[in-house]
Amino acid sequence: MRAVIQKSFGGPEVLEVVERERPKPLAGEVLVKVHASAVNPVDVAVRSGAFPLLGQPPFGVGWDSSGVVEEVAPGSRFAVGDEVYGMPFFPRAATGYAEYVAAPSRHLARKPASVDHVHAAAVPLAALTAWQGLVRAAGVKAGDRVLVQRAAGGVGHFAVQIAKARGAHVTAMGSAARHDFLRGLGADEVIDYRTTDFTDVVKDADIVLDSLAQGDRSLGALRPGGVLISILEHRDPELAARVEAAGRRVAGISVEPDHAALEAIAELVDAGAIRPHVEETFALAEAGKAHELVASGHVQGKIVLTV
Structure with a gap:
């Protein structure tokens, strides 16, 4: 699969698309085929080294994802084909800018049915x-x-x-x-x-x-x-x-994965009480450009990568 990683701290140019093995879901986890992944200010701070949350590179930043369950391991709470969204593993690495993410099923919730994957990915973190x-x-x-x-x-x-x-x-x-x-x-x-x-x-x-x-x-x-x-x-x-x-x-507040809250938020999205706003989307290979825009501090709503 394709994934965005970095081998050193630095500017947006350190983000690179590489080929790596697709992750294998462990017990209680699912493998999600990612359709979209959002970019957050914390991603920018971790990438630059200003907030060394993940230790020393190499690693992949990104947590917000929305996609479709492609494989389930024993003990997971979803089925193949379910549309899900979430923010798995935070504050540990999830390598969210990728074509596939393996995550604990309790870090995910069913995607709001009324929005597409781009807008769902904008929600979790x-x-x-x-x-x-x-x-x-x-x-x-x-x-x-x-x-x-x-x-x-x-x-x-x-x-x-x-x-x-x-x-x-x-x-x-x-x-x-x-x-x-x-x-x-x-x-x-x-x-x-x-x-x-x-x-x-x-x-x-x-x-x-x-x-x-x-x-x-x-x-x-x-x-x-x-x-x-x-x-x-x-x-x-x-x-x-x-x-x-x-x-x-x-x-x-230091945000943490919370499937119950994601379910409640999804209900509000589907009821029209919450409208995720996406200012712009970028392709996975343009993650650096997305980071530049987020780092400007003048984004209205969210920036999302399409996968």
Whole structure:
């Protein structure tokens, strides 16, 4: 099969398509013929060496996949021909930019029936991050006031929709050019981060989804007893102590495979409550170009590789 790997840390040019043996599914696993794989900011950080999650190369980055089960091992929960999607193995290597991926069946869920593989592949890592923060950690509910930073990006655009699906009032941060997009996702209020300090506008949020590594500033937007969901500073015990001393709560999120959440998210996609947005697609051999675009920090929604 074809797969994208890297033999050294570096820029997008280190990504190369190679021929390698098709993986064999172990007990409880399935072999998936991949139709699409999404590119996430963590992929870029791991590739460059800025976030050495997988140790030293060689390895293949990429986790999000959507495809069709081609082979099942004993103990797996799918059948040949099932359409599935997921984010297997994270934070260990999955080599997701490949024609085939072998994965534990409990790291996968049935693909939302209402979308194609490209849009399904855009969902897992970003939507699970938003879900595990908002739903599992913060318990978002009807009437909550939620502030979502970087709301037009991968995690952010799912967070807006998940919070709205659960009845929250959502304030979304994004550039003025993204405001129509954010309102289309259901945002009740929008803030242009380039012209407005969000702490001047938001003072009583029940939940802040902080994806800017600005935990101390985000603290000022929370009401007493509110929850700070931290994506980038989740291992900062000093920040946690400051948040707790201020009478708020911090929930550090490091996303993990979660088939039950993927099933719940798929139901919302099929109900029309979540619409994954794909800004652009690239062929597998163009993974470097996809990384360049994601590294720009100005992607609306997600970037996906077609396989």
